[in-house]
Each structure stands twice: as C-alpha cells, then as structure tokens.
Amino acid sequence: MIILFSTRLRAHGALLCNVRKQRKRTLTPTNTQKKRIFARFSTLQHNDMILYFSAAGNSRHVAQRLAEVVHTSAISIESVLKENADAEISLTCNADEAFGLVVPTYFWGLPRMVERLLQRLSVEGDGYRFFVTTYGTTTGQIGTFAHRIARKRGWAFDAFFSVRMPDVWTPMFDLSNKKKVSRRLEKAERELDTVAKAVRARQTGNHMHHRVPMLLSRLYHWYGFHHYTTARFSVDAEACIACGLCAKQCPAQSIEMCDGLPQWTQPHCELCLGCLHRCPKFAIQYGKNTRKHGQYLYAKQ
Numbered sequence: 001m002i003i004l005f006s007t008r009l010r011a012h013g014a015l016l017c018n019v020r021k022q023r024k025r026t027l028t029p030t031n032t033q034k035k036r037i038f039a040r041f042s043t044l045q046h047n048d049m050i051l052y053f054s055a056a057g058n059s060r061h062v063a064q065r066l067a068e069v070v071h072t073s074a075i076s077i078e079s080v081l082k083e084n085a086d087a088e089i090s091l092t093c094n095a096d097e098a099f100g101l102v103v104p105t106y107f108w109g110l111p112r113m114v115e116r117l118l119q120r121l122s123v124e125g126d127g128y129r130f131f132v133t134t135y136g137t138t139t140g141q142i143g144t145f146a147h148r149i150a151r152k153r154g155w156a157f158d159a160f161f162s163v164r165m166p167d168v169w170t171p172m173f174d175l176s177n178k179k180k181v182s183r184r185l186e187k188a189e190r191e192l193d194t195v196a197k198a199v200r201a202r203q204t205g206n207h208m209h210h211r212v213p214m215l216l217s218r219l220y221h222w223y224g225f226h227h228y229t230t231a232r233f234s235v236d237a238e239a240c241i242a243c244g245l246c247a248k249q250c251p252a253q254s255i256e257m258c259d260g261l262p263q264w265t266q267p268h269c270e271l272c273l274g275c276l277h278r279c280p281k282f283a284i285q286y287g288k289n290t291r292k293h294g295q296y297l298y299a300k301q
Helices: 002-027 058-069 077-084 112-118 142-152 178-200 214-227 245-249 274-278
Strands: 038-040 049-052 074-076 088-092 098-104 121-124 128-135 159-164 233-235 255-258 261-264 284-286
Touching (some): 049 058, 058 074, 058 098, 058 128, 074 077, 077 112, 142 214, 159 178
Parallel strands (some): 049 074, 128 159
16 A cells, blocks of 8 residues: 555656646747747857767866867857757857867767757868767767768868777666776776877877777667667665756756656656766666666766
8 A cells, every 4th residue: 555655646746747847838938939040159259169068077078188188168068059049059160270079979879969969050160170979888980970960061070089988878887896997097098198189180080999880870879769768767765865966967858856856757868877877875777787887977087
C-alpha cells in the first residue's frame, strides 16, 4: 500500500509539472509570433573567438587553453543560443584573426545543440577557422558533419583536431578508477599542447584521430539520439536535497523541480549527463551502470 501511494504521488507530481508546462506554453508567445531579427555579437566582431559546448568540463578546458593561444575568451554555445533566441548569428573573422569551435563527440557525431548553432551560424572574413573535438573512444565523423553544415551556410573550416579525454558517457564507460582517469588526463594535456602549437601555426587539414566510416557514424548517431531517452533517468529521493542545480544548468531545459524532485518534462534532451555528473549527492542515475561507473567533472591535473 505504501509503494502504491508513493507511485501515485510521483505520478501526480509529474502530472502537475506537465500542467504547469502547458500553461506556460499557452501564456508565452511562440517563436513565429516574435519578430525575426538578424543578430550580431558586437562583443565578438573583429576579434579572435572560441565557442564551446561542455557538460563535464572537458571541452571547456580545451577551449580555455586554446583561447590563451589566440589571446581571447572562450564563450559557451549555450549562452550564445540563449541570447539570440531563434535569430541568425553572424560573426566576422578577419585575415589576422581566428575562430574556433570546441565540442565533444556524441554518438560519433555532433551534439544537438552544436548542430543548432551551426545551422544558424555564418562566419564572414578570411580568418583562420578551426574545429576541435574531445572524445573518449572515437571521433566518428564529427568533423565531416560540422564541415558539411558550414558549407551549406557558405563558409568552411580550415582545420580539424581532436583531444582524447575521459568519456563521460557512464552508462557504458567506467570512470570509477581515479588513477586511470588521471593518466588519461595527463596524456590529454600533451595532445592539447600539440593542438595548441598547430593552431598557433595555423595548420590546415584534418588531423583527427580514431575516425570510423561515414555510414557507421551516421547510423550510430541516429540510433544514439533516438534510442536513449529521458525515460532512463532516475532519482534517489532519499539522496536528493532539492538543490535544483540539475534544472538550472540543463542546456535543453528538460528538467523541472516538482515536489522537491527533478522531473524530465521532455522525451529527449542533449544527453550530456551534466545533471548526473554535477549532482552534489550523486542522486541522479541513467540506467543500471552509472552508479558503479562513478561521476566525473574535469579537474586540472
């Protein structure tokens, strides 16, 4: 009887979340009702720039290191998309400047948020444009995916690089061995030094490692984002302290706090697992393996 009552209470809480969300949608004007604007980042124009997407800190670290090389700041893609709503984004990269994109490899391809950025991004000028991915096992064909979208937008990348780091997809990969993780990070720093020198020298071409054929990459990328849904997330109600950090930092805004517990209100999200890795009590799990595989946030070695 207690179990049934708890189940009904959680179901009622989820229902309230959906009702609140529907009410919010009703009161908020749709994107088609808003005036479409052509947005320019005035703070980024005529300067070197690096945009990054990162959940556990790997790509942010790489972006910040490379930003030191080109003497600029690293800016999160999430903040760029939030500030520009659904508007087109145009950046200027002159001949003596550089533009970089640093992102993780998800299911052998691009994260969804990065795809959305590239589909709206135009890069003008004759500056150096480079793409860097962080990855755990293979880079798939992420560089090709990014290059094809950019070409459709009328521009192209000059170079592609990769840095192998701990794979934060813990439903599959075990990060509980801290010594092993530390050794991987030490190797990653040496790889990053090599990439930094290449960027400083403005090397061109594809320098990515551990690629797989395009057909396999396309199939696995499609399978990953369709097969893995938010239904696999679970929360330890006894461990959760209702801090709301997961909801505040979810890049897909897929989490709402209901009755003191996180609820996933959309069937799909970025699958970055930022909520799992950032949770101060490790109360969020995804499937059966994540608890034994541990949490991970980048820490400087």
